[in-house]
Amino acid sequence: MKKVMMGTEAATMAAKLARVQVVSAYPITPQTVIVESLADIIGRGELKAKYMPVESEHTAMASCMGASMAGARTFTATSSQGLAYMHEMLHFTAGERVPVVMVNCNRALAAPWNLYCDHTDSLSQRDTGWIQYYCADAQDVLDAILIAYAVAEQALLPVMINLDAFYLTHTSELLDVPDQETVDLFLPPYKALSKLDVDDPKTFSIVCGADLFSSIKYKHQRDTLAVAGIWDQVAERYNSHFNRLHPTVEAYRIEDADLCIVGIGTAIGAIRQTVDRLREEGLKVGSLRLAMIRPFPLEGLKRATAKAKHVIVIDRDVSYGAEGIVAQEVKAGLFEHRGDVSVTGFVAGIGGNDVTVDTIIPLVRQAISGDGDAVEAGMSLWAEVLP
Amino acid sequence: MQTKIIIQSLSELPTMPTTIGTMAWNQTGDWRYVTPLVADKLAPCSQNCPAGIPIPRYLGAVNRGDIGGGLALLLAHNPLPGLTGRLCYHPCQTKCVRKKIDQTISIQKMERFLGDLATDVTIEKSEKTDRRVTVIGSGPLGLSCAFYLGCRGYRVVVLDPSSQVGGALVGLSPGKIEPQVLSNEINRLIRLADIRLETGAIIDFAKLGELTAKADLVILDPTGLPEDFSAPAGAVACNPFDAETVTGGIISVKLPQNLAPFKAPMIAHYIAAGRLLARKASDALRPAGLAQPSPDLPLQAVNIDNIKIERFPASGPAAETETKQEGTWDRERALQEAARCLSCGTCNLCLQCVSYCPDATIRPDGEKIAVAVDLDHCKGCGICAYECPRGVITMEDMSV
Numbered sequence: 001m002k003k004v005m006m007g008t009e010a011a012t013m014a015a016k017l018a019r020v021q022v023v024s025a026y027p028i029t030p031q032t033v034i035v036e037s038l039a040d041i042i043g044r045g046e047l048k049a050k051y052m053p054v055e056s057e058h059t060a061m062a063s064c065m066g067a068s069m070a071g072a073r074t075f076t077a078t079s080s081q082g083l084a085y086m087h088e089m090l091h092f093t094a095g096e097r098v099p100v101v102m103v104n105c106n107r108a109l110a111a112p113w114n115l116y117c118d119h120t121d122s123l124s125q126r127d128t129g130w131i132q133y134y135c136a137d138a139q140d141v142l143d144a145i146l147i148a149y150a151v152a153e154q155a156l157l158p159v160m161i162n163l164d165a166f167y168l169t170h171t172s173e174l175l176d177v178p179d180q181e182t183v184d185l186f187l188p189p190y191k192a193l194s195k196l197d198v199d200d201p202k203t204f205s206i207v208c209g210a211d212l213f214s215s216i217k218y219k220h221q222r223d224t225l226a227v228a229g230i231w232d233q234v235a236e237r238y239n240s241h242f243n244r245l246h247p248t249v250e251a252y253r254i255e256d257a258d259l260c261i262v263g264i265g266t267a268i269g270a271i272r273q274t275v276d277r278l279r280e281e282g283l284k285v286g287s288l289r290l291a292m293i294r295p296f297p298l299e300g301l302k303r304a305t306a307k308a309k310h311v312i313v314i315d316r317d318v319s320y321g322a323e324g325i326v327a328q329e330v331k332a333g334l335f336e337h338r339g340d341v342s343v344t345g346f347v348a349g350i351g352g353n354d355v356t357v358d359t360i361i362p363l364v365r366q367a368i369s370g371d372g373d374a375v376e377a378g379m380s381l382w383a384e385v386l387p
Numbered sequence: 388m389q390t391k392i393i394i395q396s397l398s399e400l401p402t403m404p405t406t407i408g409t410m411a412w413n414q415t416g417d418w419r420y421v422t423p424l425v426a427d428k429l430a431p432c433s434q435n436c437p438a439g440i441p442i443p444r445y446l447g448a449v450n451r452g453d454i455g456g457g458l459a460l461l462l463a464h465n466p467l468p469g470l471t472g473r474l475c476y477h478p479c480q481t482k483c484v485r486k487k488i489d490q491t492i493s494i495q496k497m498e499r500f501l502g503d504l505a506t507d508v509t510i511e512k513s514e515k516t517d518r519r520v521t522v523i524g525s526g527p528l529g530l531s532c533a534f535y536l537g538c539r540g541y542r543v544v545v546l547d548p549s550s551q552v553g554g555a556l557v558g559l560s561p562g563k564i565e566p567q568v569l570s571n572e573i574n575r576l577i578r579l580a581d582i583r584l585e586t587g588a589i590i591d592f593a594k595l596g597e598l599t600a601k602a603d604l605v606i607l608d609p610t611g612l613p614e615d616f617s618a619p620a621g622a623v624a625c626n627p628f629d630a631e632t633v634t635g636g637i638i639s640v641k642l643p644q645n646l647a648p649f650k651a652p653m654i655a656h657y658i659a660a661g662r663l664l665a666r667k668a669s670d671a672l673r674p675a676g677l678a679q680p681s682p683d684l685p686l687q688a689v690n691i692d693n694i695k696i697e698r699f700p701a702s703g704p705a706a707e708t709e710t711k712q713e714g715t716w717d718r719e720r721a722l723q724e725a726a727r728c729l730s731c732g733t734c735n736l737c738l739q740c741v742s743y744c745p746d747a748t749i750r751p752d753g754e755k756i757a758v759a760v761d762l763d764h765c766k767g768c769g770i771c772a773y774e775c776p777r778g779v780i781t782m783e784d785m786s787v
Contacts, residue, residue: 095404096403096404097402097403097404098403156402156403193402193403194401194402194403194405201409202405202406202407203405203406204403204404204405205404206404206405206406208404212394212400215394215397215400216400216404218397219397219400219402223402
């Protein structure tokens with residue numbers, strides 16, 4: 001069925017179609033639509049689930065972990081400060097290997113206070129052990145959440161689905177909404193491998209000594225690395241039901257490209273238009289969208305940049321004292337097998353600055369010529385900075 | 388005891404880090420340096436009771452609805468509760484801790500209620516022996532002594548030269564003791580302890596040989612014989628409250644000055660004297676090889692600071708009225724009063740300790756009204772002792 005929906009409404013619809021059993025959340029702009037409408041849906045009895053209105057995001061994640069330990073399919077959503085407030089419980093949830101799925105609406109972190117799109121909130125949580133997926137459009141939001149449940153429950157790892165604030169959360173698009181019967185075929189009810197059970201008592205979140213700690217963490221790392229492959233398999237199965245692909249990386253016009261522009265989230269649309277525009281000028285340009293940041297899709301990056309001589313990364317985030325976080329990731333990924341590629345990292349579009357064709361083209365020209373308005377700060381070049 | 392599971396390979400590790408099996412192998416008891424001792428202590432009321440009755444125990448039984456059990460516990464220390472419930476000056480009540488919250492438990496009324504129950508109860512008795520005891524005089528001391536000897540299996544005969552049973556109690560005004568109450572109390576005592584009672588007995592104190600021929604021991608009850616009665620030659624004087632043991636065939640009980648002559652409000656003292664004398668007599672008469680039954684009584688007094696009165700709510704107004712009401716209480720009022728007892732020093736299975744133990748090492752002990760500590764796992768944190776509102780649990784250094 002075709003429907004016009006905002007990204008937040010697509011997320012709500014996906015949670016409903018996934019038949020989540022527990023929702024525990026605290027409202028925050030721009031996520032609020034998701035949790036309010038889920039409360040309505042559950043309140044009206046359209047979704048058989050427990051809705052826990054909690055006093056904080058920390059509790060939201062803690063209760064999602066508990067509900068998931070009890071064997072429930074669990075959902076929450078947050079943004080920015082709320083995600084930061086969850087930080088401790090993000091480690092806990094991933095360490096406990098419970099398949100919680102969360103939507104995060106990427107919004108700038110204070111101070112200064114800002115409600116608009118910025119990826120630092122979720123990228124600064126990349127080491128918590130969660131799977132991280134960055135959506136490109138509203139259809140991607142709906143589909144990725146359904147895929148995320150199948151992946152999370154197979155890998156026993158929590159998945160964070162990231163939506164750009166306002167560009168995705170509050171922009172309406174025409175979507176193809178799958179029917180419930182087919183979703184049920186794709187995503188059967190969650191059957192926990194191990195759960196809280198009075199008839200089989202066990203302790204979760206155990207105390208663990210040095211004897212087993214490394215082994216447990218090694219398994220977490222190994223199983224996280226395997227998720228890139230699991231996601232692509234599950235996405236292929238999703239494609240067989242719904243005829244839409246959602247791979248971990250998406251390359252565009254890359255076959256003969258010397259120059260590859262890398263980005264995440266909604267900016268990829270403007271990046272692809274930039275590729276088309278610069279191709280008209282005769283530049284051999286392609287682009288790569290990293291849909292997944294954790295696990296880092298190393299093989300996809302290697303394939304897409306096999307012929308590139310120059311890689312440009314647009315970061316809507318920063319790791320202070322270093323550079324854009326995606327640029328760091330890309331450099332680390334290329335370092336092992338490519339000594340002959342140069343990487344230029346831009347910090348652009350943070351805190352609500354639009355990333356458009358007109359803002360990206362000058363950055364590409366600056367990357368090639370070395371001359372432009374973006375100012376250097378360490379290893380990255382910053383756009384939109386006052387002179 | 389489940390043994391520790393050792394994970395040998397990565398594949399044995401559960402994906403979700405959870406426990407495998409139990410932690411029972413981990414005997415954390417050896418972390419402990421002080422140990423919770425769960426032991427009933429003497430409540431202030433019991434400490435002040437001349438007969439040492441474990442009052443919270445029988446009130447606890449009544450509170451649980453086991454009224455027959457309550458009576459049995461009471462009779463084990465006081466075979467004449469209907470009389471003490473009317474006559475005793477009840478020093479127990481002056482020490483009642485409940486006073487600090489609202490007002491004392493009406494222990495005397497509770498005794499009277501239990502005493503006046505027209506029910507027989509099963510009490511603990513030893514097997515019958517062939518040893519015979521004759522008690523001369525059926526006053527409260529003689530009856531009490533006869534009761535406990537009867538319960539210990541001796542063949543007891545109570546002889547009273549008077550035509551009326553009860554000794555010094557007989558002369559009391561009907562306002563203090565209704566005649567029917569006296570006979571009911573004595574009848575139950577005799578029935579339960581399997582005693583033979585003869586009134587109007589003709590005793591020739593000049594021919595003591597006749598008496599000693601029929602009994603291994605003869606006891607002369609000062610509360611059952613005339614005040615001017617003087618012990619015959621050959622009788623050995625014995626004060627039941629002294630440490631001395633019983634010797635000789637005829638015991639003439641000598642009471643301390645405060646108890647002679649007989650004073651009705653001191654009845655509990657005479658009952659205690661009878662019980663102490665029974666113990667001495669039993670020690671003297673007991674066939675070789677038969678163990679002395681040990682009294683199941685707490686020995687240590689409860690530390691009053693361990694009764695956490697702030698944790699007990701005040702009673703409703705109903706419990707505050709009617710305490711002066713004449714007559715015998717009905718069951719409902721008695722249950723209401725029993726529920727007010729703080730059960731000082733006496734475990735009543737409130738299970739506060741069980742709820743609060745962070746390691747679940749203190750648990751109800753099967754059928755008993757008691758909790759037991761799993762010393763293999765108790766770390767000695769002391770939370771149980773802190774949480775016990777009635778001073779039953781204390782932390783003790785067991786290393787010395």
